[in-house]
Amino acid sequence: MARINDHWLEGSCHGQADRDYADQIVVCAPHIPYLVRASRQLVGRMVRYLMDQGVRQFLDLGSGIPANRHVHEVAQEADPDVRVVYVDLDPRVAADGRRLLEGNDHAAFLEADIRDPDAVLNHPDFTRLIDLEQPVGVLIIETLLYLPDTDDPAGLVASYLDRLPSGSYLGMSHCGEDEQLRKGLNIFSRMFGTPPPVTLREREEFQTFFHGLELVDPGVVQVTLWNPLTEEDMGRNPELAHMYAGMARKN
Numbered sequence: 271m272a273r274i275n276d277h278w279l280e281g282s283c284h285g286q287a288d289r290d291y292a293d294q295i296v297v298c299a300p301h302i303p304y305l306v307r308a309s310r311q312l313v314g315r316m317v318r319y320l321m322d323q324g325v326r327q328f329l330d331l332g333s334g335i336p337a338n339r340h341v342h343e344v345a346q347e348a349d350p351d352v353r354v355v356y357v358d359l360d361p362r363v364a365a366d367g368r369r370l371l372e373g374n375d376h377a378a379f380l381e382a383d384i385r386d387p388d389a390v391l392n393h394p395d396f397t398r399l400i401d402l403e404q405p406v407g408v409l410i411i412e413t414l415l416y417l418p419d420t421d422d423p424a425g426l427v428a429s430y431l432d433r434l435p436s437g438s439y440l441g442m443s444h445c446g447e448d449e450q451l452r453k454g455l456n457i458f459s460r461m462f463g464t465p466p467p468v469t470l471r472e473r474e475e476f477q478t479f480f481h482g483l484e485l486v487d488p489g490v491v492q493v494t495l496w497n498p499l500t501e502e503d504m505g506r507n508p509e510l511a512h513m514y515a516g517m518a519r520k521n
């Protein structure tokens with residue numbers, strides 16, 4: 271999905287097969303590229319918000335490709351000393367990530383499964399870049415979608431935050447039970463075969479993933495309504511985006 275997103279975000283890390291697959295998705299669910307772009311704008315707003323709170327280190331779990339205004343581009347533009355660790359388990363995405371970050375001593379790309387927090391938090395690149403005495407901004411953007419309930423995503427999120435100092439933040443987004451998306455997935459199965467397996471979660475359930483943390487304003491809301499700065503951030507019909515976002519602080 272990261273390479274398909276890269277196509278919709280007008281990046282350069284995808285090929286013809288990714289574009290063909292992306293077109294099949296669009297036939298079934300034409301609103302997905304809009305949600306992907308809205309989600310990337312959200313990342314920028316979350317990074318800037320965290321920078322304003324004094325956060326200077328970021329951990330992006332299930333990051334996709336670090337291009338197209340991703341975390342380090344936004345953060346290091348404001349402060350070149352910001353440290354960023356991206357994590358993704360897809361080897362091709364990780365290879366693109368390492369290539370794109372070459373020469374950037376303050377950012378690293380780890381090929382790891384986020385369901386193994388020890389592998390991430392004890393990785394030499396993580397310990398080299400991230401100081402666990404200082405607040406960390408953790409981002410999990412459209413990744414828990416790929417973790418079924420049997421993986422205990424809420425417990426997983428908590429196990430990362432438990433090991434970070436107070437003053438750290440968690441920013442997440444998640445697709446809700448979108449009727450249009452459900453229908454799209456059914457059409458995709460009939461036309462093209464098995465779609466990528468995803469677990470949609472409604473806002474109330476997603477909100478429980480922030481348990482024990484202090485949600486910042488405006489709480490868990492549609493992705494386009496999370497601290498929009500411009501009309502473009504809001505999109506034309508923000509209430510139609512069944513994708514939710516929230517940010518919370520560890521006290």
Ligand SMILES: C[S@@+](CC[C@H](N)C(=O)[O-])C[C@H]1O[C@@H](n2cnc3c(N)ncnc32)[C@H](O)[C@@H]1O
Nearest residue numbers: 271272332333334358359360383384411412416
């Ligand atoms: C929708 S895509 C990219 C989302 C990305 N956060 C963004 O904002 O564009 C989700 C990513 O999560 C990654 N992913 C899924 N399950 C994962 C896991 N268990 N560990 C690490 N990465 C995972 C996929 O490889 C994919 O690149």
